[in-house]
Amino acid sequence: MKIRHWLLATAGLGLILGALYLAKVSPLEAARTLFQGTLGSASAFSGTLRETSPLLIAGIAVFIALRAGLFNIGAEGQLVVGALTSAALGLRFPGPVGLILGMIGAAIVGALWALPAGLIKAYRGGHEVITTIMLNSVAVFVTNAIVAGPLRDTSQESPTTRMLSDQTRLPWLFKSPALEISSGVLLGLVLLIAFASWLKSYVSGYELRAVGANRRAATLAGIATKKTIVWSMTASGAVAGLAGGVQVMGYTGRFYSDFSPGFGFNALGVALLAGGSALAILPAAFFFGMLAKGSAALQILGVPKGTSFMVLGVLITVFAAVRYRKASMESAS
Amino acid sequence: MTWIWNLLIGMLAGAAPLALAAMGGLASERGGVINIALEGNMLIAAVSTALVAAATHNPWLGLAGGIFAATCLSWAHWLLTQRFLMDHIVSGMALNVFAMGAANFLSKQYTNPSAGELPVLNLNLYFTLAILLPFAAMLYLKHARGGLRLIAVGSDPAKSRQMGIFPDRVRFLGLSATGVCCGLSGALIVSNARYFTDNMTAGRGYIALAALILGSWRPIPALLACLVFGLFQVLQFQFQGSQLLGVAVPREVWFSLPYLITIVALAGFLGKSKVPSGLGRY
Numbered sequence: 001m002k003i004r005h006w007l008l009a010t011a012g013l014g015l016i017l018g019a020l021y022l023a024k025v026s027p028l029e030a031a032r033t034l035f036q037g038t039l040g041s042a043s044a045f046s047g048t049l050r051e052t053s054p055l056l057i058a059g060i061a062v063f064i065a066l067r068a069g070l071f072n073i074g075a076e077g078q079l080v081v082g083a084l085t086s087a088a089l090g091l092r093f094p095g096p097v098g099l100i101l102g103m104i105g106a107a108i109v110g111a112l113w114a115l116p117a118g119l120i121k122a123y124r125g126g127h128e129v130i131t132t133i134m135l136n137s138v139a140v141f142v143t144n145a146i147v148a149g150p151l152r153d154t155s156q157e158s159p160t161t162r163m164l165s166d167q168t169r170l171p172w173l174f175k176s177p178a179l180e181i182s183s184g185v186l187l188g189l190v191l192l193i194a195f196a197s198w199l200k201s202y203v204s205g206y207e208l209r210a211v212g213a214n215r216r217a218a219t220l221a222g223i224a225t226k227k228t229i230v231w232s233m234t235a236s237g238a239v240a241g242l243a244g245g246v247q248v249m250g251y252t253g254r255f256y257s258d259f260s261p262g263f264g265f266n267a268l269g270v271a272l273l274a275g276g277s278a279l280a281i282l283p284a285a286f287f288f289g290m291l292a293k294g295s296a297a298l299q300i301l302g303v304p305k306g307t308s309f310m311v312l313g314v315l316i317t318v319f320a321a322v323r324y325r326k327a328s329m330e331s332a333s
Numbered sequence: 334m335t336w337i338w339n340l341l342i343g344m345l346a347g348a349a350p351l352a353l354a355a356m357g358g359l360a361s362e363r364g365g366v367i368n369i370a371l372e373g374n375m376l377i378a379a380v381s382t383a384l385v386a387a388a389t390h391n392p393w394l395g396l397a398g399g400i401f402a403a404t405c406l407s408w409a410h411w412l413l414t415q416r417f418l419m420d421h422i423v424s425g426m427a428l429n430v431f432a433m434g435a436a437n438f439l440s441k442q443y444t445n446p447s448a449g450e451l452p453v454l455n456l457n458l459y460f461t462l463a464i465l466l467p468f469a470a471m472l473y474l475k476h477a478r479g480g481l482r483l484i485a486v487g488s489d490p491a492k493s494r495q496m497g498i499f500p501d502r503v504r505f506l507g508l509s510a511t512g513v514c515c516g517l518s519g520a521l522i523v524s525n526a527r528y529f530t531d532n533m534t535a536g537r538g539y540i541a542l543a544a545l546i547l548g549s550w551r552p553i554p555a556l557l558a559c560l561v562f563g564l565f566q567v568l569q570f571q572f573q574g575s576q577l578l579g580v581a582v583p584r585e586v587w588f589s590l591p592y593l594i595t596i597v598a599l600a601g602f603l604g605k606s607k608v609p610s611g612l613g614r615y
Contacts, residue, residue: 008417022442071422116596126599129369129422130546133539134592134599145585265430272423306437313431320427321417 005322012314019310023303030298037297038290042178044297049185050251052289054079054263056188057243059270059281060195061236065128066271067199068232069212070121074132075240076264077139078113082106082241083248084143087161087255088151090168090248098168103245110241111234113139118233122226128233136264144257151255160256170250184250189282191239196278208232240264262309266292269316275323288312340567346456346525348556348563349463350375350518354541355548355555356466357514361407362550363474364507365487365500365611367421370410371515372538373432378403378519380436383451383529384443392454392524399520404512406432411508415501421613433532440529453524462517467556474552483507487609500615543595549607562591 020030038048058075065072072078086102093101113135120126148159174181199205210218211228219225243263248255266288273287274280295308354371361368381402386395406428413424474480482503485493490500515538522537523529540562548555569587 004417019438023438073422073426116600120596120600124599124601126601127367130542131596131599133369134543134596137536137539137592138589141585141589145583149583262430265426268426269430304438304441306434306441309430309434310438311434313427313429313434316423316427316430317413317419320423321413321419 005318008321009318012318015314016307016311019307020303023301023307025298025301025303029301030303033297033301034290034294038294042176044293046178046180047296048286048289048293049181050289051292052286053182053184053188053250054243054247055266055270055288055292056185056282056285057191057246058240058263058267059274059285060188060192060278061239061243062264062267062271063274063278063281064195064208064239065233065236067212068208068229069215070118070229070233070236071129071268072114072117072132072233072236072240073129073268074114074117074135074139074237074264075243075267076260076262077132077136078110078237078240079244079247079263080139080143080260081113081244082110083244083259084146084151084255085109085241086245086248087164090164091151091162093168094165095167098164099170099249102168102249103242106241106245106248107238108241110244111238113241114233114237115230117237118230121233122229140258143255143259147255147257153254158256161254164249164253168249169253170246182250184246187246187250191242192279192281195239199278240267243267266312269312272316272323273319275319340564343567343570344560344563345460345464346563347566348559349460350521350525350537351541351544351559351562352463352467352556353459353514353518353521354538355544355559356470356552357511357518358542358545359470359550359552359555360483360507360510360514361410361504362545362612363487363609364483364504365490365609365614366410366414366504366508367425367613368410368508368511369422369425369539369542370406370428370432371511371541372534372536373425373429374403374406374512374515375519375522375534375538376436376532377406377432378516379523379533380439380529382516382520383523384439386452387450388443390452392452395452396454396516396520399523400513400516403516403519404509407508407512407515408505410511411501411505415504415615418615436529437531440531451523451527453527454520456521456524459517459521459524463521464556466514467552470552479503479506484609487611490611490614540591543591547595547598550609551607565590 017027020027037044039045058079061075062072086106089102089105090098117128117131117135120131121128147161151161152159153162170183172180173183173186199209207223207228210221210223211225215225270281270284270288273284291308291311295305299305354375358368358371378399382395382399385398386392410424410428413419414421474484482498485498486500486503493500519534522534526533544558544562545555547558565587569584572582
């Protein structure tokens with residue numbers, strides 16, 4: 001780190017401390033509340049894990065695309081359509097069949113939602129960030145329309161689907177009154193390890209990294225760059241969709257309008273924070289999970305919930321400035 | 334004929350915040366800085382306008398506060414992309430997230446005026462600016478030294494540097510203009526509602542970006558795209574609850590149209606888009 005990076009980090013920290021000062025909360029008190037509310041008790045820890053699991057899986061999704069040199073800002077939208085798909089399939093086919101169908105469906109629809117972005121990037125040169133931003137908005141509108149229309153549980157005040165039956169949901173790995181661990185967390189861990197080893201030791205994983213590191217060199221080395229871009233974007237979408245499926249079938253048990261409180265954007269932060277190493281996604285996701293859970297506890301102290309987003313913005317800025325720099329020579333083309 | 338008049342007024346009202354923000358995007362992207370932070374700029378401007386105007390009971394000070402806040406955020410984008418050489422997308426993303434949080438924080442921390450009590454300027458001021466600004470931008474980019482330099486820097490920063498133009502200085506001015514335009518746009522949005530609510534820009538910064546892309550990074554076509562998007566917004570109110578070809582069309586279909594059209598345009602089905610060739614380069 002150079003001096004200017006320290007300056008940037010200091011400025012970021014100053015902003016956060018300034019916000020806490022304005023909210024009339026001492027930093028020590030805030031830190032203690034954050035710790036108590038996230039790790040202080042078994043139930044707090046359960047809540048942190050609950051926040052971590054979508055961030056872990058969506059973080060893997062963003063990371064896949066990032067290693068191929070693509071920004072999948074669209075994880076948000078892919079997650080939402082995946083979540084709706086799993087809820088719809090789970091309601092249509094109750095029981096374990098619906099559970100499996102729901103998970104597969106979530107991944108497929110998430111992949112399909114990412115496909116246009118990959119195709120446009122590879123064959124038309126349109127920037128994937130713009131495409132996925134547009135697809136995010138469409139995803140929110142489409143899912144809100146469906147949950148307010150055909151899938152709506154009319155007995156409820158706000159637009160939501162019916163609850164999934166217990167057999168259609170992911171089983172608890174561990175459940176006591178205080179501590180609950182969903183098998184969604186395990187699924188995320190398995191996915192992470194599988195993905196990390198694939199990226200490291202398989203030819204296709206190597207090709208993905210090669211395309212991300214230097215597209216021109218990869219083309220000259222004989223890698224089908226365009227195909228790699230399309231499938232890496234699609235794979236990223238599938239994992240993001242799966243994150244939505246896990247969120248519905250593991251935690252919420254239903255889909256409701258404005259489903260995601262920004263999982264996709266947090267996931268981008270997770271992937272950037274993880275930097276070069278796939279396994280670093282886990283601590284990064286846990287850290288962001290703590291932030292999400294802890295902000296609820298801080299709200300009781302009178303710190304507005306927006307503060308956690310300010311922290312998130314500062315974190316992404318500082319980490320990206322230090323670790324994820326590139327003179328993006330080809331990002332516009 | 335009154336309904337045509339109403340339609341035009343509604344279209345203009347819908348298009349004005351988009352057009353102002355799109356001109357902000359133009360000032361940044363023609364200079365080669367990718368800017369997805371328009372949304373954050375507008376949001377921070379909206380909350381600052383509301384809070385300053387409510388505190389001072391002076392709408393002009395409110396507008397100044399909004400423009401100042403958006404400009405500061407724009408300067409942060411300049412600092413991060415030009416000095417820290419951070420990826421433009423990541424910087425824009427982080428600033429959007431930060432602005433979303435800061436807007437929520439500020440509106441909770443300070444007295445947010447209750448509905449309808451905010452002192453505001455006459456909206457016609459903003460509408461006039463929204464129509465005039467694209468023409469001014471066109472003339473400026475074509476004929477003024479500053480505009481030509483902006484385009485030069487946005488097309489080939491390395492060559493501009495050889496010609497003695499400093500890309501980062503030109504981009505600083507460009508991003509300052511982005512802040513002013515987005516400030517106006519955010520102030521218009523909050524003046525229209527006369528109070529601030531969370532996330533009140535509702536993705537309009539992204540629609541403005543879409544309009545800019547549809548207009549191939551040229552001011553007048555971008556304005557036209559904004560007007561078309563404004564028209565969708567009016568039609569959505571007109572057709573609400575009614576049926577089209579025997580099917581009830583959810584209003585979300587109308588909301589989605591600008592985004593879908595942009596995706597089709599990005600796919601190259603609406604003619605070749607002329608991306609500034611120095612976008613994101615140093």
